[in-house]
Amino acid sequence: xxxxxxxxxxSEVYLKKExxxxxxxxxxxxxxxxxxxxxxxxRSRLKETDKFVQNQVKKATQCPTxxxxxxxxxxxxxxxxxxxxxxxxxxxxxxxxxWDILSLMGEECEKYYV
Numbered sequence: 001x002x003x004x005x006x007x008x009x010x011s012e013v014y015l016k017k018e019x020x021x022x023x024x025x026x027x028x029x030x031x032x033x034x035x036x037x038x039x040x041x042x043r044s045r046l047k048e049t050d051k052f053v054q055n056q057v058k059k060a061t062q063c064p065t066x067x068x069x070x071x072x073x074x075x076x077x078x079x080x081x082x083x084x085x086x087x088x089x090x091x092x093x094x095x096x097x098x099w100d101i102l103s104l105m106g107e108e109c110e111k112y113y114v
Contacts, residue, residue, distance in 0.1 A: 038066050039066040041106075076091060078090070078091055079092055
């Protein structure tokens with residue numbers, strides 16, 4: 001499970017107060033809940049539309065993990081370019097596969113990248 005992943009930095013959290021430990025536990029449970037919903041939604045939409053995502057070994061799958069999907073989005077960057085006194089914002093490093101994933105997740109996710 002990804003919570004045991006060293007990059008999650010759980011081992012670096014030192015809490016003594018019971019109320020803070022409980023608060024962190026609630027946050028982690030909410031995070032897992034949202035993670036599970038996002039994964040379920042993406043997998044359901046992939047099956048409904050008969051689309052696929054490439055997995056780590058470049059094979060098409062309809063059951064990607066959200067950890068893998070987050071990894072695919074790691075290079076996405078927003079650039080702010082000053083033009084004639086205004087700032088134009090552009091999203092770079094988007095691929096067709098990432099646009100497809102966003103469209104499957106819905107407009108509420110897509111709007112952050114347009």
